[in-house]
Amino acid sequence: MEATLANSLDVRSDTRGFHVLMAGVFVLIAFGGFTPSYWARIAGGTFHAPPITHIHGILLFTWTVFYFLQTTLVASGRTPAHRAWGTAGISLFSVLICSIIATKITIVRLDDAHGFGDASRRFSAVAFCALPFIIGLFALAIANVRRPETHKRLMYVLMASLMVPALARVFLAFLAPAGAAEEGPPPAFVSVPPAWAAALLIVVAMVYDWRTRGRPHRVYVYGGLVLIVTNFLTVLFAGTQTWMSIARFLEGLGG
Numbered sequence: 001m002e003a004t005l006a007n008s009l010d011v012r013s014d015t016r017g018f019h020v021l022m023a024g025v026f027v028l029i030a031f032g033g034f035t036p037s038y039w040a041r042i043a044g045g046t047f048h049a050p051p052i053t054h055i056h057g058i059l060l061f062t063w064t065v066f067y068f069l070q071t072t073l074v075a076s077g078r079t080p081a082h083r084a085w086g087t088a089g090i091s092l093f094s095v096l097i098c099s100i101i102a103t104k105i106t107i108v109r110l111d112d113a114h115g116f117g118d119a120s121r122r123f124s125a126v127a128f129c130a131l132p133f134i135i136g137l138f139a140l141a142i143a144n145v146r147r148p149e150t151h152k153r154l155m156y157v158l159m160a161s162l163m164v165p166a167l168a169r170v171f172l173a174f175l176a177p178a179g180a181a182e183e184g185p186p187p188a189f190v191s192v193p194p195a196w197a198a199a200l201l202i203v204v205a206m207v208y209d210w211r212t213r214g215r216p217h218r219v220y221v222y223g224g225l226v227l228i229v230t231n232f233l234t235v236l237f238a239g240t241q242t243w244m245s246i247a248r249f250l251e252g253l254g255g
Contacts, residue, residue: 015208015212016071016074016075017075018205018208019071019074019075019152019156020068020071020072020075022156022201022204022205023067023068023071023072023159024068025201026064026067026068026159026160026162026163027064027065027068029163029166029167030060030061030064030162030163030166031061031064032166032170033163033165033166033167033168033169033170034057034166034169036169036173037169037172037173038057038169050106050110052099052102052103052106053103053106053107055099055103056096056099056100056102056103059092059095059096059099060096060099060162062092063092063093063096063162064159064162066085066088066089066092067155067159069085070082070085070086070089071152073085074148074152083145086142086145090142093138097131097134097135100127100131101128101131101250104124104127104128104250105250105251105253105254106254107120107124108120108121108124108247108250108251108254109251109254111184111185112251114184115184116184116185118244119184119185119187120184120185121243121244121247121248121251122185122187122188122238122239122243122244122247123185123186123187123188123238124247124250125188125234125237125238125243125247126188126191126231126234126238127165128246128247128250129230129233129234129237129238130161130164130230130231130234133161133226133227133230134158134161134162137154137155137157137158137161137223138154138158140154141154141155141158149217150217150219153205153217153219153220153223154219154223156202156205156220157202157219157220157223157224157227160198160199160201160202160205160227161198161227163194163197163198163201164191164194164195164197164198164231165194167194167197167198168190168191168193168194170194171190171193171194171197172186172190187238188234188235188238188239189235191231191234191235192231192232192235195227195228195231196228198227199224199227199228202220202223202224202227203224205220206220206221206224
């Protein structure tokens with residue numbers, strides 16, 4: 001009995017350590033992925049964008065660091081503090097989602113003014129169609145806050161999904177041909193490799209679960225599948241007239 005309890009505590013401790021490690025990986029991906037296209041250009045004085053872009057960037061980086069700190073609180077046994085900060089997390093995430101919408105609408109309007117309107121509307125599907133999945137994950141995580149094993153895995157899948165834009169910047173930095181940025185927004189299918197890379201982050205957690213629990217948690221299985229399927233359907237949907245009509249409506253919300 002005591003041996004079983006000790007083994008259970010060891011597994012729980014190892015799991016907490018794993019989540020802190022991966023939270024650190026998310027921070028590295030978020031900051032490192034945007035270094036070529038954002039941080040380096042800001043340092044060089046060559047990044048010019050509307051203020052909402054910087055606001056969105058600050059919120060995204062803040063959320064990633066917030067997730068790391070929250071994970072660290074749980075790992076150190078300070079669960080009450082983790083829960084106390086949860087309300088702030090809900091507010092921060094809500095503002096982050098609003099910034100995603102406002103930023104994409106602003107970018108589409110600017111691209112339209114430069115003659116890339118249709119290409120930008122098609123590519124905007126990648127962000128807008130991901131929102132229901134991301135918001136749904138967060139809502140489920142909050143609904144399962146008293147079921148920590150489910151809650152933390154839902155948050156993990158959410159964070160892996162939020163890494164897609166940063167991972168995309170890495171692919172673009174190394175694979176995009178020179179001058180591609182001047183040719184306008186890319187087609188929606190360029191989001192496929194970073195989405196698969198994000199899914200691999202979930203696979204890493206599945207493998208860890210398999211080794212520590214004997215099987216992967218269903219949150220990872222279903223979350224990873226929905227991430228891939230959502231991305232695949234988005235690529236197909238982005239080129240339809242239905243989406244173009246929706247994109248024009250959303251663009252019109254910007255004034």
